[in-house]
Structures are given as structure tokens and as C-alpha cells.
Amino acid sequence: MHDHAETHDAAGCCGDADGAISRAERICRERDLQFTRLRRDVLVAVAGQTKPLGAYDIAERLSAPGRRVAAVSVYRALDFLTENGLVHRIASRNAFVSCGHSHTDGAGLVFLICRNCGTIDETTSPEIEHQLGRTLAKAGFKPTSRILEVEGECGACLGRSAEA
Numbered sequence: 001m002h003d004h005a006e007t008h009d010a011a012g013c014c015g016d017a018d019g020a021i022s023r024a025e026r027i028c029r030e031r032d033l034q035f036t037r038l039r040r041d042v043l044v045a046v047a048g049q050t051k052p053l054g055a056y057d058i059a060e061r062l063s064a065p066g067r068r069v070a071a072v073s074v075y076r077a078l079d080f081l082t083e084n085g086l087v088h089r090i091a092s093r094n095a096f097v098s099c100g101h102s103h104t105d106g107a108g109l110v111f112l113i114c115r116n117c118g119t120i121d122e123t124t125s126p127e128i129e130h131q132l133g134r135t136l137a138k139a140g141f142k143p144t145s146r147i148l149e150v151e152g153e154c155g156a157c158l159g160r161s162a163e164a
């Protein structure tokens with residue numbers, strides 16, 4: 001099992017589909033947006049995982065005999081969910097994870113990606129955000145996202161290899 005205590009706040013954790021759904025319902029109500037069945041299904045599929053899912057994997061999971069879900073529809077639903085901060089795109093994996101946090105839109109995020117078990121942990125770092133903001137300002141660069149992806153080995157995997 002993965003220990004999230006250090007990087008996740010008490011409000012939520014990845015793999016918590018119910019929490020993600022109620023958050024999505026609240027956000028859609030507040031912003032007067034449609035939380036369609038497909039958007040809900042896609043969010044449930046992503047939120048049930050601690051590993052990122054690609055659009056084709058999601059389409060595969062949602063498809064049943066006689067009911068094929070096209071990847072293009074899944075992409076559209078993912079765009080919607082990403083825009084509203086309910087899922088995040090992991091660029092280096094071209095895959096998506098649900099957001100279990102209640103950080104603000106556009107907050108600087110750090111994703112810790114384990115190369116060994118594939119688990120992704122999401123965390124925020126005010127220090128990095130502050131520093132990054134200064135670096136960007138100095139470079140005269142306007143970011144559209146401030147998401148950092150760090151690859152390595154997670155604490156659980158490190159613990160396991162230390163035991164072996």
C-alpha cells in the first residue's frame with residue numbers, strides 16, 4: 001500500500017472516486033456546467049486509480065458489448081474535467097489522474113511519478129511555486145500551466161528494495 005499521509009491533505013486522496021464525484025457535482029453546480037453521464041463515467045474511471053490512465057484505456061474500460069465509447073468522446077470529457085481542475089494531465093505519460101485536492105485553479109503542482117510501480121503522487125509546494133514564479137518573471141515568460149513532473153522511486157518502493 002502506498003502511504004499518502006505526507007503529501008495529501010485530509011480532504012481527499014487519489015483513488016477516492018466518491019470524493020471526486022461529489023466535488024465535481026459541486027463545481028458543476030457552482031459554475032452552471034453540465035455533468036453529463038460520460039463526464040461522470042470518465043471521472044469515476046480515472047478516480048478509481050492511483051496510476052494515470054490514457055484516453056484509450058478509459059474508452060476501453062467504459063465500453064461494453066454493444067456500447068462502444070469512442071476515444072474522441074473520452075478526450076472531450078477529459079478536456080472538460082481538466083479545465084475544471086478535476087483531473088490533471090501527466091504530460092510525460094500522456095495520461096490522466098484525478099485530483100483529490102482542493103487547491104486553487106492554476107496552482108503550481110508537483111507530480112511525483114514512480115518509475116517502478118507507476119504510482120503518481122500529487123503535491124503542492126509554495127516554495128517551488130514562489131521560486132518558479134520569480135524565474136518565469138525574470139525570463140518574461142507567461143506560463144499556461146505550472147505543473148512539474150518528477151520521475152523517480154516512491155517511498156513504498158524504496159522501502160521494499162531496502163528490505164530485500
Ligand SMILES: [Zn+2]
Nearest residue numbers: 099100101122
Ligand atoms: Zn490537483
Ligand SMILES: [Zn+2]
Nearest residue numbers: 114117154157
Ligand atoms: Zn513506487
